[in-house]
Amino acid sequence: MLALQSEENLGMVMIFTVVTAAQEKLNEIVDQIKTRREEEKKKNTKEKEAERKLFHGTPVTIENFLSWKTKFDTELLEIKKKWMKEEEQAGKNKLSGKQLFETDHNLDTSDIQFLEDAGNNVEVDESLFQEMDDLALEDNGDDPDYHPADPGSNSD
Structure with missing residues (x-):
């Protein structure tokens, strides 16, 4: 742009013309930047307003x-x-x-059949019961008068 102005004004006093052309071009650029910034501000304001409405809701x-x-x-x-x-x-x-x-006569025997089928497939891990002898279990099956919670019995 400045080169074009210089070529047009060859042989004349052109400093004022070139400076004026540069100043006009800079003013245009500044105006474009201002308009872009204003548009961005409006857009941000609208977005913030929409977001505030979204969170604010109806009173x-x-x-x-x-x-x-x-x-x-x-x-x-x-x-x-x-x-x-x-x-x-x-x-x-x-x-x-x-x-x-x-209506269905198999229902009265179906549970028994299920238990019989399941009984054949049950596996027992005997290692869980090997240390049962080490437990100090009280034998109270032979004594009908044994009542461990009875405060009247004196075991001292």
């Missing part, structure tokens, strides 16, 4: 709370009604214990 007043409470109660009542209908439907389709045993 709770008696009217706001009561309107929310009525909506909440109606929604909760609808959910309970729906749940009760589902329970009622499930109750109609569900058989009682007596009805189950009357």
Whole structure:
């Protein structure tokens, strides 16, 4: 830009013209920087305002709370009604214990069969019981009058 101004004004007094052109260009650059900064400030202000609104929320007043409470109660009542209908439907389709045993005769022996099958597969680690002899267990099975918690017995 300054080179262009210099070429146009060759042979004349051009210092004032070149300085004026440089000053105009610098003013344009400064204006652009100012506008960018102002736009950034506005953007930051808007972001901060949106963030503050997000965290601030709606102030709770008696009217706001009561309107929310009525909506909440109606929604909760609808959910309970729906749940009760589902329970009622499930109750109609569900058989009682007596009805189950009357319809399926294998139910009375199924637990025994399960226990027998499980009993065959149980493994016992006998090493856990090897030191049982070292324990000082009291033998009270032979004495019917033995009462360790009885304060009247005098074992001294």
